Amino acid sequence: MQKIERMDHPPQINGYEITHKVRLRFTVTAAAATNISFANILDTILMATTAVVGFDIFDVVRIRSVEVWSQAALGTPSTVTVIFITATGDRSIHTDTSLGVKPAYVKAIPSNRSLASFWNASGAGGVFSISCPAGSIVDCSFSFRTTNAIAVAAANALVGATVGEVYYRGLDGLAAAATNFPPIAGVATI
Numbered sequence: 001m002q003k004i005e006r007m008d009h010p011p012q013i014n015g016y017e018i019t020h021k022v023r024l025r026f027t028v029t030a031a032a033a034t035n036i037s038f039a040n041i042l043d044t045i046l047m048a049t050t051a052v053v054g055f056d057i058f059d060v061v062r063i064r065s066v067e068v069w070s071q072a073a074l075g076t077p078s079t080v081t082v083i084f085i086t087a088t089g090d091r092s093i094h095t096d097t098s099l100g101v102k103p104a105y106v107k108a109i110p111s112n113r114s115l116a117s118f119w120n121a122s123g124a125g126g127v128f129s130i131s132c133p134a135g136s137i138v139d140c141s142f143s144f145r146t147t148n149a150i151a152v153a154a155a156n157a158l159v160g161a162t163v164g165e166v167y168y169r170g171l172d173g174l175a176a177a178a179t180n181f182p183p184i185a186g187v188a189t190i
Contacts, residue, residue, distance in 0.1 A: 020058065020144045026171045026181040028136040034180065035085060035129045039122040040173035041142060043154050044183070048161035048190070054154040057166065058144035060119040066108045066128060070136040074100035081131040082108035086115035086124075119145060122152045138171060138181060158190050 024044060041061050046054035063084075072078030081095040090111040098104035108128070110116035116127050130138065155173055167190040170179025176189035183189060 018058075018146045021064070021142070022144065023139055023141045024168075024171075025184045026138045026140070027184070028132055028134055028138060029180050029182065031133050032136075032180055033129070033131045034172060035126045036171060037126045037173075038120045038124040039155055040171065041127065041140075042122050042144075042152065043156070043173035044169050044171065045144070046154050046158070046167045046169065046190075048158055048163055048165050048167060050158075050163060051161050052157045052159065054158045054161060054167065054190075055151045056122065056154065057146075059147040059149045059152065060121050060145050062119050062143045063110050063116040063127060064141035064143060065139075066106075066130070066141075067139040068106045068108075068130065068132050068136055069103045070098065070132050071103040072098060072100045072133065076100055078104045078133055079131070080104045080106050080133075080136060082106055082128055084108070084110050084114055084116045084128045085126045088113070088115045089127075090114045121149065140171065161190050 038061060042056045042058060045057045047057050048054045066082050068080040070078045070080045077097050077099055079097040083093050084090050094106045094108035096104040096106050156175055168183045168187045171181035172179055176182055
């Protein structure tokens with residue numbers, strides 16, 4: 001005899017949020033010593049609502065890792081540094097120096113109990129500082145998520161955007177023409 005399972009009501013739904021895990025790559029156009037905020041990171045992926053106004057696609061972000069590579073001429077030092085700077089951050093210095101034989105390389109992962117490893121909204125403040133020479137490559141592994149929060153407009157105006165198009169910005173949240181950390185070629189930037 002076949003057992004029929006009965007349900008008194010439809011099952012609960014645990015969320016409609018969209019979570020997106022992604023590795024974003026940026027190049028460094030000029031030597032950098034920059035603080036990156038959660039707002040900067042959330043401004044890296046935008047949707048245009050007018051030719052000059054864009055909104056963050058995601059509402060919260062958490063940091064999985066930040067990797068930096070830098071190659072200098074043989075015998076010339078090249079140093080890269082990443083420090084998580086949140087109020088409850090690990091504050092440890094992740095750094096490497098190369099003499100041009102092989103690239104300086106850092107893979108910085110926030111400690112499990114630091115603010116950078118939890119979900120943070122745009123107003124959460126600074127998350128990490130990065131120091132590296134021109135020509136460095138920066139890979140950031142992020143987890144983004146939508147929420148039922150009010151939409152957050154991009155901190156900087158768009159220029160000549162197409163309504164409904166998704167655009168990518170630099171790691172510092174600035175437009176393609178102004179950023180020191182442009183995203184890789186081939187993505188729609190503005």
